[in-house]
């Protein structure tokens with residue numbers, strides 16, 4: 001966690017007040033990710049590139065599509081070395097408890113990034129203390145076909161056929177909990193105080209940088225870094241363990257808000273992830 005800069009609050013409010021500026025791409029993609037010149041991963045997405053970047057819509061309920069009662073948005077940029085993702089999270093009472101990497105960050109209020117690679121996908125969760133939970137998931141049918149040959153990370157594994165009542169039609173996946181994204185950079189900035197309910201907060205922001213070289217297992221034939229016009233499916237979401245009245249929700253059924261609804265309370269549905277088109281155009285030259 002980074003200490004809050006005095007101007008983070010102003011920036012957070014400005015961002016959260018803005019609607020998703022600009023039209024959606026004409027290509028049918030949900031979002032066009034533009035190029036950045038210089039991003040400093042300090043948790044504060046205040047660079048000119050982030051100001052120019054189009055924001056996602058306000059995250060909405062995974063199942064119903066109803067907007068979350070708190071504002072949450074994301075934006076995506078890139079350069080030849082990194083994929084950059086930023087989150088803006090409105091939160092009047094910032095709380096987090098998990099401090100150990102790969103512990104159950106999803107039991108805290110968190111933001112989550114998923115990146116699909118066809119036969120596998122990547123899951124990253126971050127709480128307001130900056131604790132990370134990462135898992136690399138491979139569909140069992142792909143393992144059966146010999147896809148991702150040579151991938152044998154070892155360590156702790158998990159099995160998953162869905163979340164809650166939802167069973168994914170593709171069936172079982174194997175999750176590698178001790179796999180770490182090579183070169184991942186992540187930082188959080190809190191505009192307020194963590195775990196001090198008496199001191200009201202405005203929220204928190206997250207900046208992530210993932211080297212394209214770390215995404216080799218998810219490239220699925222695509223070039224790294226992307227070619228102009230390349231398409232990836234990536235999701236940004238948020239889970240909220242406390243209701244609008246501040247009461248703790250069922251830890252197995254917290255509020256789940258995503259860039260686009262999934263139609264089920266299941267964040268592990270790559271076919272529902274927003275379609276992100278990568279453009280070589282600098283974000284500074286794009287209309288906001």
Ligand SMILES: [Ca+2]
Nearest residue numbers: 040042044045
């Ligand atoms: Ca920054």
Ligand SMILES: [Ca+2]
Nearest residue numbers: 193196199201
């Ligand atoms: Ca607080």
